[in-house]
Amino acid sequence: MDGLSATGKHNGTSSVVIDFSNVGKTYRSLLGNSVKAVEEFSLQIVDGEVLGIAGPNGAGKSTLIAMMLGYLRSTTGSITINGLPPRAYVERNGIGYLSELIAINPRWRAETALIRYATLAGLPSDQIRTRVGEVIERLGLEGHRDKKIKALSKGNLQRIGLAQVLLRNEQILVLDEPTHGLDPVWTQKFREIVAGLKRPDRTILIASHNLDELQRLADRVVIIDNGRLQRIVTTGYEQGGAVTTRFRLTLAGGFDRVREVFALVEETGRGEYDVTVGSVKELNIALADLIAKGGLVASVVPERSVLEQQFREAVGESR
Amino acid sequence: MIDGRLTRYSLWQFRDFVIDRGISIMIIGILWGYLLIEPVRHSMGGAFAMIPESPTWMILMTITSSVVSLAVLIALNGLVSTDRKMGYYRFIFSKPISPVAFYAQLFVVYMVGVLVAMLILALMLKHFVPGFSVANFLLYSALIYIAMGGIGFFISVATRFDWLTLAAVWLGSHMLRTLYGAKPGLAGKLVQLLPPVHKLDAVANELITYRRADASDTVWLLGYGLGFFALGLLLLKKGQLAD
The missing domain is CATH 3.40.50.300 (P-loop containing nucleotide triphosphate hydrolases)
Incomplete structure (x- = not known):
């Protein structure tokens, strides 16, 4: 950004x-x-x-x-x-x-x-x-x-x-x-x-x-x-920098490890969590930690794209 | 790579004229001529002849000048304004094309179209009126196209309701000149600035009947039309294509 x-x-x-x-x-x-x-x-x-x-x-x-x-x-x-x-x-x-x-x-x-x-x-x-x-x-x-x-x-x-x-x-x-x-x-x-x-x-x-x-x-x-x-x-997330982003994380195993590696977690379903991170880098570090601790990651999907998030903020701010 | 593209496109413009306007002009010209000449011809029988300064010749003058004026109105209708009103300009002028050159060429191509239509009508008329001068009729048509068309072109660039505005300007000038043209004072002077429509009948009669025309009247008509045509081009250059 x-x-x-x-x-x-x-x-x-x-x-x-x-x-x-x-x-x-x-x-x-x-x-x-x-x-x-x-x-x-x-x-x-x-x-x-x-x-x-x-x-x-x-x-x-x-x-x-x-x-x-x-x-x-x-x-x-x-x-x-x-x-x-x-x-x-x-x-x-x-x-x-x-x-x-x-x-x-x-x-x-x-x-x-x-x-x-x-x-x-x-x-x-x-x-x-x-x-x-x-x-x-x-x-x-x-x-x-x-x-x-x-x-x-x-x-x-x-x-x-x-x-x-x-x-x-x-x-x-x-x-x-x-x-x-x-x-x-x-x-x-x-x-x-x-x-x-x-x-x-x-x-x-x-x-x-x-x-x-x-x-x-x-x-x-x-x-x-x-x-x-x-x-x-x-x-592109590679230049994401410091932006708070929510991701929908789906796990196939190691459910109890999620709260150990992510500070902000909300369980939304069986094996499904919404995690909030400050940057893509932070997300990757946490995921690596989770996998190392036995977590089995099935998918990671952004709740909103960087652009969508920015758009909501920008248009909201200007109104 | 891009040389001559507008010249090549003139064939498409001519085709558009034939399909969108030429056919209408021909139908109106034939019907108008037939409806006015045929009853006279029928009633006069073998004595039918259209010779200069006869009452029947006056009918001929009315027909020819009306058909030419209508043809110019039909040709000029929406010449520039339709593209702007309908948004056709968006794709056309994203190409390496100058709107000024494009519409100047369109004006000329439509003039050629009007003259071709008038040539066909004149040749048909000559069949009934052997003394009718096709060449002079075409000269008159060209003169009217430039005089009336020049103003029409400007109006089409300036407004969206060009056909109505041109008709109003043309008829309004006729009326005001008839009412105030000969009067002394400011009104009489101001109407002199209006389009010189009062000269058209005289020029038509002189050109078609006597095969000559007063130079000052001709120059005045041409100058007025070309002046407005140039103003229209200037407005295209300086103005905006979108609203």
Whole structure:
């Protein structure tokens, strides 16, 4: 957990790709009413990083993304992508963008929609059909290629959305609720595809309500609420540091040893205990001790992920 | 790798025009022309002829100017605003594409579409009216597209209700110019700033009937349309795609 360290540096060679500097966005109505959607948001995202953006509804995630793509202008502060203003960057290089709402002309057919996007993305004419065929196959859309967009289910539409992201090898990908509307099988496949997109020269942003998804895919997760950056969480327990975490421990033997090695234990069932530790390191020391004393560990499962715990704390604190 | 992508995409834009707008324009043009000409032709029998300055020629002028104005309204409807209203811009402009270039090209492609539709209608009309000048009718159509379309383009960038707003601006200008155009004082001067719709009938008549048009009227119409078109592009460049 990083608290509010806003720069992602995995190693000495990473360079900043996206730089939010004190960004704010206020919506003003014609009647003079104003709503602050984003306030004093500063963050640097480096190449090779997968950054998750988490926050409750209306937290400002979509506004941030719209500003990053140059669809909205920030009211205060600045955003640069590889040193350029967002719109200039996008017009020069393009960004692979999967929006939360998949808006494609309903009269277009699935395959021709992708051919259109491939044309706009600048793929050479002689490669367009091949590339479109590849992404259609990769996303299991063969049976839907001639269907009109309006005839597609929510899940298939979501797959078309990801298909248009994959047409070109963009350096930056922005995925807003990528698994929204997908069935469990395709949710898993989507995660595998997105995990496969990670590479050292590519930056990926994933906005999601699904903390488990962000925990699996992202290197860091920014938690925003009320338009403000509340917390930056580094996913993964290896960097867990000092955070109080509860684990569900299931034993097959040596039940009476549990209370000897864990200070905070609550028995929840036969052979099942909730143990609270200060860090992952503390958990491992205690488990090693337990096993040495004859305990037979069947499973250890976190009650909540680090991210979920941080999210609850951050959103709770900001309310 | 990315050169010429917009030019290649113009074929898709033209296809969209044909399917979404061209067919409607053709149907309206044919029906309108048929409904107004056929009764006259039927009642006049062998004496039917449309020659300049005859009453029947005035019917022809009404038909042609109305069809062109309607065609431009249909072509311009939602040119920019639909993409923004429906959110289609999200995927389109995440590609390495400038919205300014994209919509400027769309404006030109739709102009070509309107002219092709008008060419087909004019060739059909010429079958009944041999003296009808197809070339001058196309010139008139191009002029109206730029004059009216330029304003329509700006409105489509600025608002979501572009079709209604353009129709209101066009008809409102007609009414206000008729009411106050010749009056002295401030009102008379202010209406001169409105779109020069009062010049359209004169330009249509001159171009189609006499095959020439007053240069100042033409420049005024073109200048007004191109000015608003440029303003629309500027607004696209400086404004926001999302609300």
